[in-house]
Amino acid sequence: MPKQDRLSGNEAVAFALRQIDPDVIAAFPITPSTEIHQYVSLFKANGEMTTEFVTVESEHSAMSTCVGAQTAGVRAMTATSSCGLALMHEVLYIAASSRLPIVVAVVNRALSGPININNDHSDSMGSRDAGWIQLYSENAQEAYDNMLMAHRIAEHPDVCLPVMVCQDGFITSHAVENITLEDDAFVKAFVGEYRPAKYLLNPAEALSVGPYDFPAYYMEHKMLQTLAMERAEAVIEAVAADFGRATGRHYGLLEAYRMEDAELAVVLMSSSAGTGKVAVDRLRAQGKKAGLVKLRSFRPFPAAAVGKALAGVRAVGIMDKADSFSAFGGPLGAEVRAAMYEAGLRAKAANYVYGLGGRDVRVEDFYEVFAELEKATDGGKIPAHRYLGVRGLEGGAKQ
Amino acid sequence: MTYNLRDIAGRPERLAPGHRMCAGCGGAIAVRGVLRALQPGDKAVVTAATGCLEVSTCMYPHTAWEDSFIHNAFENAGATCSGVEAAYRAMKKKGRLAETYKFIAFGGDGGTYDIGFQSLSGAMERGTDMVYVCYDNEAYMNTGIQRSSATPRYADTTTTATGSESAGKVQFKKDLTRIMAEHHIPYVAQTTFTGNFRDLHEKAEKAIYTPGPAFLNVMAPCPRGWRYETPEIMQVCKAAVETCVWPLYEVIDGRWVLSYEPKQKLPVEEYLKLQGRFKHLLRPDNAALVAQIQADVDKRWQELLTLCGQN
DSSP, rough: OEEEEEEEEEHHHHHHHHHHSEEEEEEEEOOOOOOOOHHHHHHHHTTTTHHHHHHHHSHHHHHHHHHHHHHHTSSSEEEEEEEHHHHTTHHHHHHHHHHOOOOEEEEEOOOOSSOOOOOOHHHHHHHHTSSSEEEOOHHHHHHHHHHHHHHHHHTTTTTTEEEEEEEEETTTSSSEEEEEEOOOOHHHHHHOOOOOOTTTTTTTEEEEEEOOHHHHHHHHHHHHHHHHHHHHHHHHHHHHHHHHHHHHHOOOOOEEESSSOOSEEEEEEETTTHHHHHHHHHHTTTTTOOEEESSSOOOOOOOOOOOOOHHTTEEEEEEEESOOOOOOOHHHHHHHHHHHTTTTTOOOEEEEEGGGGOOOOHHHHHHHHHHHHHHTTTTTTOOEESSOOSSSSEEEOOO | OOOOHHHTTTTTOSSSSTTTOOTOHHHHHHHHHHHHSOOOOEEEEEEEOOHHHHHHHBTTOOOBBBBEEEEEOOHHHHHHHHHHHHHHHHHHHHTTTOEEEEEEEEEEEEIOOOOOOHHHHHHHHHHHHHHEEEOOOBBTTTTTSSSOOSSSSOOBBBBBBBBBTTSSSOOOOOOHHHHHTTTSSSSEEEEEEEEESSHHHHHHHHHHSSSSSEEEEEOOOOHHHHHHHGGGGHHHHHHHHHHSSSSOOEEEETTTEESSOOOSOOTTHHHHHHHHGGGGGGSSGHHHHHHHHHHHHHHHHHHHHHHHHOO
């Protein structure tokens, strides 16, 4: 039977790790570090997990250990944040190109520099091109649920790709929320056993992994990765459908909130969606046709679903918790606009960079965005991209 | 059991012929020598750091490895092997694997002394049941003979070029074997190719079959980087040992044991003169540099004798 509890995002993910009980967890506490591994250590100490807990000397080695373990034939996991994910960067690509279904819990926090341990998405946006599936969670419940679904997606024979389950640092990871926890037997059955087709510790067949790949093969291998990522969309939806039937909690590639007749919309990811929904509700009460699109999957990028969700809007504000310093906005801005173009949409679009390094985003900030979008629909000018909620610089507006 | 080169060399090859290492490559000799120390029926997983060995033995869609093999990146052979070993323990614990496996990681000096040092140190400190074998050819040979912290003083490499203002590498070689011994792991040894390869074989066998972490440092000359005629590899190795530039020893559970003491320690010139990378040192005006090298070799040799209780 599921039970109700009150947990932080870190505790929720640790609870999921205990239930999944992967064969190997590699752990390193870079600054900033999450508490997730500390809970794992306690679970181990109390005999509640069978996991081999490998306490490595860096996040680079954490991912390297995961690659070694998963290639050897077992489930390997880790959790990380910020610079830790950046330090793994090289090995993230190797995990994906070796088609290893490793699952990592990412607690999103700003990259240095300057050093800052608070929330934004610069860390996982830095690895967006590494070939990993990226799922973003609005709250502790979603972080927990995404963890339970991650292996089913990663290990699906149509996919065989690693998965990052992202939640917002502090805002989600440290805030204690009401949560529904599934029972251990359900999780064990839902996640299932891992039985790879090829692995190092197979006495019947030796295997070589990590070859030098000539130009004659390299590009075909890359294409196979991208085809797997394309197939991942349907798998994410199918696993979510299974999960929804069993738990009553339904997920898709994205969540369209009050979008049915929306004329003004924001697009964003993770915890700010909660604040944004409050703003949308209040604007709706004032008669404004506001809506919100929250991406759950950023990799694969659900371009068709984004285009469909935004089909009726007249102006859209795309909100990035990371800047790509392209002088044209953030990564979400670029991809959402590309998806709109592909869908033949010519709605006004502005890209807001917000919440960097833990800068708070308030309901009032959403009012500001929606007001700007509303003005744009009346023929007003809209910034192509600007910073939201900064002092003195007029938001770095670019007309 | 008495050592017999003919018997040992007759064991099935685990690094299949047809790989693309250079003719006479010390790295390939080291790998084959180490793998021959595995009992023929025993299974192993081999890990390799990026380097000559990896790019020459595992090129898609071919592999020269008869055992399971994993290459991950340049600097993480220690952690990668540690992950494989953790998976093995997990599978054993859950009754999913009946067979016994051994875990051997190979890295060149660049991937071991330098960029992979942290990963190696961590894997050893954690007590991983594995052997890390460094095939030390004293520079980054795969990328074009750049200096590493294993490159000896005054060697000419592509990043310690000799010229009117430079006599080659400024710094002395890092003493990695001793650093690994200071990890207080069960087995550490230093070896190279001598006579009938007995020293390499016996040390590899001890390293592989000693439970817990072990480190083996094998001087593995590179004909291209060291600039000697390929067939002369055994003379080069012999000179390294007889001059005490590369002493043979092992550290068993903290006990230092000298494997070989030259009857008459030769001057370092006998080693330097065999190699083009030291050619500039043989000019009369560079005699002082050779004296510096000699003084360093003498000092380290005396320290080693003390550690081995021979002083």
